[in-house]
Amino acid sequence: MTSNTPRGLRWTIRLLSVLLFGLFMWLQGFVVKDINDQEGPNRGLIAAEHEDSALVEREKELNKNAAHIEREIARQEQIKVNRKENMTVAKDTWNQFAQEHRLYLDSNQPPPAELVGTVQEAQTLYIEATKEFETANGKISELQESQYTVALEKEGMRRELERQRGEGYDAYMELYTAHRWQVAAGKLAFVVPLFLIASWLVAKKRKSIYRAILIALLVSSFLRVGIVMHEHFPAEFFKYVGIIAAVIIVLSFLVHALRSAANPKEDVLLRRRREAYQTQRCPDCAYPVPEESGKAMACAACGVDLYTTCSSCDEIRHELLPHCRHCGAESEKWHGAG
Ligand SMILES: [Zn+2]
Numbered sequence: 001m002t003s004n005t006p007r008g009l010r011w012t013i014r015l016l017s018v019l020l021f022g023l024f025m026w027l028q029g030f031v032v033k034d035i036n037d038q039e040g041p042n043r044g045l046i047a048a049e050h051e052d053s054a055l056v057e058r059e060k061e062l063n064k065n066a067a068h069i070e071r072e073i074a075r076q077e078q079i080k081v082n083r084k085e086n087m088t089v090a091k092d093t094w095n096q097f098a099q100e101h102r103l104y105l106d107s108n109q110p111p112p113a114e115l116v117g118t119v120q121e122a123q124t125l126y127i128e129a130t131k132e133f134e135t136a137n138g139k140i141s142e143l144q145e146s147q148y149t150v151a152l153e154k155e156g157m158r159r160e161l162e163r164q165r166g167e168g169y170d171a172y173m174e175l176y177t178a179h180r181w182q183v184a185a186g187k188l189a190f191v192v193p194l195f196l197i198a199s200w201l202v203a204k205k206r207k208s209i210y211r212a213i214l215i216a217l218l219v220s221s222f223l224r225v226g227i228v229m230h231e232h233f234p235a236e237f238f239k240y241v242g243i244i245a246a247v248i249i250v251l252s253f254l255v256h257a258l259r260s261a262a263n264p265k266e267d268v269l270l271r272r273r274r275e276a277y278q279t280q281r282c283p284d285c286a287y288p289v290p291e292e293s294g295k296a297m298a299c300a301a302c303g304v305d306l307y308t309t310c311s312s313c314d315e316i317r318h319e320l321l322p323h324c325r326h327c328g329a330e331s332e333k334w335h336g337a338g
């Protein structure tokens with residue numbers, strides 16, 4: 001792209017370069033993702049290797065037992081509530097008929113056989129309910145005892161399993177970390193050479209008409225290197241790498257700018273000098289100079305030769321421009337001055 005490329009075409013090239021940059025990013029993203037998706041260590045398998053399977057089975061059994069005991073205790077509690085109700089009802093009935101029974105005895109009359117039967121029945125019911133209540137109580141005590149035993153065994157088992165699971169986790173993390181490093185190395189092995197090749201091409205092919213394509217490749221691979229580093233390296237480490245990379249980039253731009261300021265490129269130099277001669281100023285120090293009058297002339301301020309005698313036609317020529325305006329002869333001297 002030069003300064004005389006039409007505006008529309010220039011913008012088209014810029015737009016296409018940005019689009020190409022996006023496509024490069026996308027493509028590199030796919031490759032990096034494929035590298036990233038490599039299967040890592042299997043966590044379940046490693047955990048199983050470190051766990052005592054008999055212990056795991058026993059733990060399951062104990063959990064089942066504990067749940068069963070809990071359900072049984074709840075059932076016995078329910079029986080207790082029922083029997084307690086039965087006892088109250090039986091006792092009330094018993095009391096009521098016993099009172100009647102006593103009235104007969106107090107008035108020296110034999111109580112009817114039916115009444116005697118009812119009193120006895122209520123008494124039996126009360127005694128039975130009481131017995132059942134006591135039985136349920138006893139069962140609950142037994143159950144609570146085995147609940148305690150199970151809890152004790154479970155606690156010991158839990159500690160042992162926790163230790164084994166901790167070991168399994170550590171072993172997994174070790175393998176996982178190694179796997180992540182491997183993935184990072186794989187990604188860098190793809191993006192770093194790409195970045196280096198792109199940098200080399202951009203540096204080498206300064207004048208190439210395909211420079212925009214190379215720059216798109218360079219910027220996209222540079223960003224991709226940054227993304228990979230950011231994903232895989234600790235923030236502390238990344239910070240230093242990032243700062244060093246930024247320093248290198250800024251320095252290279254600065255060096256480039258300083259160099260071109262000290263040694264302007266031919267076209268820049270030529271433009272500057274043309275403008276200076278047109279506006280009648282010294283190209284080197286910008287001091288105003290009189291119009292060319294057919295005689296050799298130097299700058300009154302800095303002493304640089306402005307008009308000299310042409311070595312081909314002996315007319316007066318611009319010393320700091322490439323060609324003699326009379327004969328067109330080209331002078332190599334104009335590069336050196338300035
Ligand atoms: Zn001057």
Ligand SMILES: [Zn+2]
Pocket residue numbers: 310311312313314315317324325326327328329
């Ligand atoms: Zn000449």
